[in-house]
Amino acid sequence: LKAKKLWDETYIIVASDHGYHLGCNVARKKGARTVNLCWGHDKPFDCYVWDFEKDRPTDTYSGGTRRITFIVSGGGLEEYYRNKSGREAEIIDVMPTIADILEVPYKCEGKSIFRMKMEDQEGYVTS
DSSP states (O other), X not given: OTXXXXXXXXXXXXXXXXXXXXXXXXXXXXXXXXXXXXXXXXXXXXXXXXXXXXXXXXXXXXXXXXXXXXXXXSTTSOGGGTTEEOSOOOGGGHHHHHHHHTTOOOOSSSOXXXXXXXXXXXXXXXX
């Protein structure tokens, strides 16, 4: 990319999905009656799988389904955002972030990581 003089306009985005949410004690307490419904969680989103068939909790941890890897890097990344980390990003924030990079208006759930408070993380996130 650098040899072809494309690096300064390049963004590298790495994102992961968390997979299937099995339904949990937090959602059940708030009224969920089926699996794969995850809402109403207070941070830090820790929860345990709920057995809807037997209507009882299990000991199986399920809180990781809200946490993902999300890295934005590349030569096009503004200097201000280099070596920074945002603590609150979720999978629904990937699309708004890409739309922000492309300067495309968007109206959706989630928010661009470029509109979140960033913290210095030298040596943690690099570009």
